[in-house]
Amino acid sequence: MDSDELLKEAARIAREVAGPASSDVDERSRFPAESVEALRHAGLLGALIPGELGGLGASLAEVAACTETLAAHCASTAMVFAMHQIQVACLVRHGHTDGLGQFTRDVARLGLLLASATTEMGVGGDVRTSICAVEADGDEFAVTKMAPVISYAEEADAVFTTARRAADSPSSDQVIVVCRAADTKLERLSEWNALGFRGTCSNGYRLDARGPLGLVVPDPYAAVSSETMLPVSHVLWASVWLGLANGAMDRARRYVQAEARSKPGVLPPAATRLAEAAVVHAQFKDMVAGATARYEALMDDRGELSSIPFVVGMNALKVSASTLVVDVVSRAMGVCGISAYRQDGEYSLGRYLRDAYGAALMVNNERIHANNAHLLLADRRR
Amino acid sequence: MDEAIRRILADHGRLAVPVADLADDADLYRAGLASHASVNVMLALEDHFDVEFPEGMLRKQTFESIVAIKAALAQLDVVGS
Numbered sequence: 001m002d003s004d005e006l007l008k009e010a011a012r013i014a015r016e017v018a019g020p021a022s023s024d025v026d027e028r029s030r031f032p033a034e035s036v037e038a039l040r041h042a043g044l045l046g047a048l049i050p051g052e053l054g055g056l057g058a059s060l061a062e063v064a065a066c067t068e069t070l071a072a073h074c075a076s077t078a079m080v081f082a083m084h085q086i087q088v089a090c091l092v093r094h095g096h097t098d099g100l101g102q103f104t105r106d107v108a109r110l111g112l113l114l115a116s117a118t119t120e121m122g123v124g125g126d127v128r129t130s131i132c133a134v135e136a137d138g139d140e141f142a143v144t145k146m147a148p149v150i151s152y153a154e155e156a157d158a159v160f161t162t163a164r165r166a167a168d169s170p171s172s173d174q175v176i177v178v179c180r181a182a183d184t185k186l187e188r189l190s191e192w193n194a195l196g197f198r199g200t201c202s203n204g205y206r207l208d209a210r211g212p213l214g215l216v217v218p219d220p221y222a223a224v225s226s227e228t229m230l231p232v233s234h235v236l237w238a239s240v241w242l243g244l245a246n247g248a249m250d251r252a253r254r255y256v257q258a259e260a261r262s263k264p265g266v267l268p269p270a271a272t273r274l275a276e277a278a279v280v281h282a283q284f285k286d287m288v289a290g291a292t293a294r295y296e297a298l299m300d301d302r303g304e305l306s307s308i309p310f311v312v313g314m315n316a317l318k319v320s321a322s323t324l325v326v327d328v329v330s331r332a333m334g335v336c337g338i339s340a341y342r343q344d345g346e347y348s349l350g351r352y353l354r355d356a357y358g359a360a361l362m363v364n365n366e367r368i369h370a371n372n373a374h375l376l377l378a379d380r381r382r
Numbered sequence: 383m384d385e386a387i388r389r390i391l392a393d394h395g396r397l398a399v400p401v402a403d404l405a406d407d408a409d410l411y412r413a414g415l416a417s418h419a420s421v422n423v424m425l426a427l428e429d430h431f432d433v434e435f436p437e438g439m440l441r442k443q444t445f446e447s448i449v450a451i452k453a454a455l456a457q458l459d460v461v462g463s
Contacts, residue, residue, distance in 0.1 A: 128416060170398030170414030222411055226442070306442040378421045380437035 003062050006047065010066035013038045019073035025199035026076070026351050029192065031155050032199045035070075035077040040111035044081075048088045053101075054108035060089070060232065060299075061292050064239040071243025072250065075355040076199025078243055080113075080152055082236035083200075087114035087160045089232045090176065090217070094224045099214025103158075103178060115156035117179075117207055121146040125367065128225065129171045133164035134216060142210045143177055148190070151202040157181050161207060162221055174221035179209035196354035197362075227305045231295045234314045238288045238321035241359050245325050248332035248352045249281050255336040255347050270335045277331035284324040291317040308379050315368045322359030329356040383460065386430055387451050391415075394422040406448045420445050427451065433458045 001009070018035040025032045039045055047063050049055020063085050071078035091104050091114070106112055118127040132145040143163050153159055159179045164171060190204035217224060252274055259268035291314065298304045329352045333340040339347035384406075391410070392401040398414030415423070423445060428434055435444070435454070444454045 165412075169412075172414050172416040173398075173412050220411065222417075222442075303441045303443065307437070308440050309437070374418050374421055378424050378435075378440055380435070380440060 001043070001056050001058075003058075006044075006056065006058055006062055007065050007069065009042045010039075010044065010069045013042065013044075014070045014073040014077075018070055018077040022074035022076070022351070025074060029194075029198040029201070031152055031201050032074060032077040032080065033155070035074060036080060036113060036155070039077075039081060040113070043108075043111070045084060045111040045113060046088070046108035048085055048092055049104060049108040050092065053092075054105050060235060060296055064235055064288075064292050067236050067239040068243035068246065071240045072247035074199070075240060075244050075352075076197055078240045079197055079200050079237075082233075082240050083116060083151055084114050085236055086229060086232050087116055090160065090224050090228050091178075093228045094176075094217050094219040097214050097216075097218055099212055100178065100217065103215065110157075112157035113152070113155060115150055115153050115159045117145055117147040117150045117153075117159050117161040117205075119148050120162075121148050123171075125364075127162065128174070128222070130162055130164045130174045131171065133167045133169065134175060134177055135167060136213060139213050140210060141177060141213050141216060143179070143207075144209075145207045146189075147207055148204045149192075149202045150186075150205050150207065151200045153186055153203065153205055153207075154188075154201070159184060159207060159209070161209065165220075172222070176217040176221055176224060177209070178211070178215040178217070179207065180211060180215070183211045184209040194358070196351070196356070196358045223302075226311065227302060230311075231305070231314045234318045234321075235288075235292050235295055237359070237362075238291065238317055241321050241325035241356070242284055242288050244352055244355055245281055245284055245328035245332075248329040248349055248356075249277065251340070251347050251349060252277060252332035252335035255339060270337070273331065273335045277328060277335060280324060280331060281328050284321065284328060287317065287320055287324075308375050312372050312375050312379070315372050318363070319360075319365050319368055322365060325356045325359050326353075329353050383452060383455065384448070387427070387448055387455075390423060390426045390430060391448070394426045395419050404448065406452075408447060410445065410447055411442070415445070427455070431455060431458075431460045433460060 017038045021032055021034050043056055046055035047058040051057040067078050067082050070081055095104055120131055122131050123129045132143055135142045145161055161177045161179050162174050163177055165173050165175045185208040187206040188203050189206055192202040256268050256270050256274045304310055333349045336347040339345055340349040342348050343350050388401045395415050396419045439454055445451060
């Protein structure tokens with residue numbers, strides 16, 4: 001599948017499957033099973049996996065474009081897709097064991113869905129700290145984690161779980177363990193009933209897993225995090241939010257054009273507000289494209305990826321994108337007026353607005369500012 | 383220089399093991415050096431040795447072991463035994 005075909009397929013699934021199901025997913029706070037099944041069937045779950053391992057060999061920019069397209073129709077589907085691809089990126093770039101190589105082929109061949117358990121009860125939201133540990137027993141591991149959130153855990157084929165490397169490791173010496181669904185017991189501890197992104201099913205769980213030691217990612221989580229997980233997360237989350245903004249802008253544009261058609265020759269009052277919104281929207285688009293290109297250019301430069309300017313820049317992407325999405329959607333609402341405020345009708349933007357507000361809170365912007373504040377103490381002019 | 387580096391690591395590194403037990407080439411990140419603490423170690427090294435690490439040296443690898451820190455300081459013309 002070339003780049004055009006990939007994007008067309010994502011657009012088709014967004015339009016024909018994810019969009020029609022989106023209201024039901026939102027209302028019932030249910031997993032967008034039909035959309036994920038369509039993505040699996042099209043091979044898109046293995047998009048980032050190289051061709052020689054059975055995947056589509058797509059670039060991150062291509063996957064980001066697919067994510068954006070999905071989000072315009074169903075932000076929950078796009079977020080599930082994004083979170084899955086973040087794990088795939090970690091697997092492809094850091095899964096250098098025989099066991100993980102085989103697992104990567106399985107992900108591509110069977111379209112396995114990957115979830116993630118990074119946060120843990122008792123660490124205060126600091127994902128770079130673990131309490132639970134990998135307990136090695138012969139050539140097997142066991143791990144038990146109390147996770148306040150594991151999005152779509154019950155639908156996933158494996159949960160990528162962070163834990164201390166061994167029972168005697170300090171809290172910051174972490175690894176990722178691939179916990180396959182068949183070897184994992186999940187006990188639900190809390191329910192996800194949130195304002196937005198209701199289809200991600202981000203319940204809390206006690207996770208008990210066992211498996212072969214070959215499914216422990218060999219690179220330290222610190223490296224996986226800085227080289228792959230953080231930058232890929234920020235790029236793909238920003239793509240979800242940009243897609244949300246695109247969807248809202250699309251409704252606003254259609255609203256203004258319908259007004260213009262009803263009174264040809266008269267500029268509709270909302271047209272100027274649309275033009276103002278388009279300025280912020282353009283800024284948002286260019287920022288996401290710029291950051292995606294910057295990461296793709298440096299992807300294999302490990303030194304540069306851990307440099308302060310790069311990390312501060314990717315953190316800035318998260319903060320900016322999560323702020324701009326609320327700005328653009330609110331402006332689109334101003335364009336459509338009461339038609340957007342209504343819960344029904346083709347210009348309704350209620351779900352877009354509710355989804356948009358989640359962006360600044362999932363990995364709270366306050367925490368990101370605090371991280372950058374610390375890093376900037378060590379920043380130097382180039 | 384060794385002793386000063388070890389003292390700074392003990393004061394600012396928040397390591398999970400006593401600094402005295404660490405070999406010169408032990409991985410400090412494996413020993414519990416987290417990213418915020420590594421910034422504080424860097425600032426303390428700059429203050430103690432009266433140097434400023436240039437941007438190009440602000441990498442994880444620069445602070446990954448006592449040997450690596452010594453090599454970085456040597457590059458900045460800090461002379462030590």
